[in-house]
Amino acid sequence: MSPEKMVRMANQIATFFESQPDEDKAGRVAAHLGDFWEPRMLEQLRAHLEAGGEGLSPLARQGAERVLAEKEQA
Numbered sequence: 001m002s003p004e005k006m007v008r009m010a011n012q013i014a015t016f017f018e019s020q021p022d023e024d025k026a027g028r029v030a031a032h033l034g035d036f037w038e039p040r041m042l043e044q045l046r047a048h049l050e051a052g053g054e055g056l057s058p059l060a061r062q063g064a065e066r067v068l069a070e071k072e073q074a
Helices: 003-018 025-036 039-050 058-073
Strands: none
Touching: 003 025, 003 039, 003 058, 025 039, 025 058, 039 058
16 A cells, blocks of 8 residues: 555544544544554555654654554564
């Protein structure tokens, strides 16, 4: 998948959870990414973050960092 499409998808997920009343919005983004993104998508997201994470919204970045940290610990 192109980096632009991946960023757009992550930002759309973050935008949805931003509008929810939940206090742990980054946790909800992370849970969604972990549940619905396949491992190679998450690896591409990791590489994008390591390259600076250009284009990711703050909430998308927080959720991505969280899910990737959780995957490392598993």
